[in-house]
Amino acid sequence: DTAVSQTPKYLVTQMGNDKSIKCEQNLGHDTMYWYKQDSKKFLKIMFSYNNKELIINETVPNRFSPKSPDKAHLNLHINSLELGDSAVYFCASSHLAGKGSPLHFGNGTRLTVT
Amino acid sequence: GIQVEQSPPDLILQEGANSTLRCNFSDSVNNLQWFHQNPWGQLINLFYIPSGTKQNGRLSATTVATERYSLLYISSSQTTDSGVYFCAVSEQAGTALIFGKGTTLSVSS
Numbered sequence: 001d002t003a004v005s006q007t008p009k010y011l012v013t014q015m016g017n018d019k020s021i022k023c024e025q026n027l028g029h030d031t032m033y034w035y036k037q038d039s040k041k042f043l044k045i046m047f048s049y050n051n052k053e054l055i056i057n058e059t060v061p062n063r064f065s066p067k068s069p070d071k072a073h074l075n076l077h078i079n080s081l082e083l084g085d086s087a088v089y090f091c092a093s094s095h096l097a098g099k100g101s102p103l104h105f106g107n108g109t110r111l112t113v114t
Numbered sequence: 115g116i117q118v119e120q121s122p123p124d125l126i127l128q129e130g131a132n133s134t135l136r137c138n139f140s141d142s143v144n145n146l147q148w149f150h151q152n153p154w155g156q157l158i159n160l161f162y163i164p165s166g167t168k169q170n171g172r173l174s175a176t177t178v179a180t181e182r183y184s185l186l187y188i189s190s191s192q193t194t195d196s197g198v199y200f201c202a203v204s205e206q207a208g209t210a211l212i213f214g215k216g217t218t219l220s221v222s223s
Binding site for chain 2: 033040041042043044045048050055056088090096100101102103104105107108110
C-alpha cells in the first residue's frame with residue numbers, strides 16, 4: 001500500500017519534448033506538493049495545491065504547469081524540456097492546517113534531458 | 115525568507131558510534147521536520163517536531179524553538195543509517211517546508 005506514488009520512476013527524453021509526471025496519494029491529505037532536487041541534493045519547493053487550489057507557486061518557468069484534478073492527485077507537465085530541467089522531481093503530501101502534519105514523499109522521478 | 119543551516123555537512127562514522135546533527139534556523143517556525151534520504155534516493159520522514167523531544171528507537175530529536183535550533187541524535191549507528199539527513203522548516207501555517215542543505219552520513223562496518 002504505497003502512500004504517495006509517482007510515475008514514471010525514470011524519464012529520459014530529448015530537449016524540446018513535452019512530458020508529464022503523475023502523482024497520487026492515498027493518505028487523505030488535503031495538500032500536495034512538487035519539489036525539485038538538483039544534482040547537489042538541494043530540495044526546493046516548486047508548487048503546492050490545497051484541496052485542488054494552487055497555493056504556492058515559486059519562481060518556476062512557465063513551461064512547468066501543475067494540475068490537480070482532485071485532492072488525491074497532482075500531476076506535473078513540462079513543456080519544451082531543457083537540459084537544465086534534468087533533476088529528480090518529488091511529489092509529497094501532508095495536512096496544511098494549523099502546524100501542519102508530517103510530510104510524506106513519493107519515491108521520485110529522475111528526469112534526464114539529453 | 116527563513117534560512118536553514120545544517121551542520122556538519124559531512125560525517126563519517128564507524129558502526130556503533132553515536133552522532134549529533136544540528137539544524138539552525140533564522141526565524142520563528144511553526145513546523146520542523148527531519149528526513150532521511152537513503153542511498154536509493156527515498157525520502158523518509160523521521161520526526162515531526164516543532165518543539166520538544168521525541169524518540170524513535172535509536173533516533174531521537176529535540177527542538178528548542180526559542181533558541182532556533184533542533185538536534186537529531188543517532189545512537190549505535192548502523193550501516194543502514196547512511197544517507198543524507200535533512201532538516202526542513204516552515205514559518206507559518208499554509209507555507210511549504212524549506213529544506214536545509216543536509217548532512218551526509220557515511221557509516222562503515
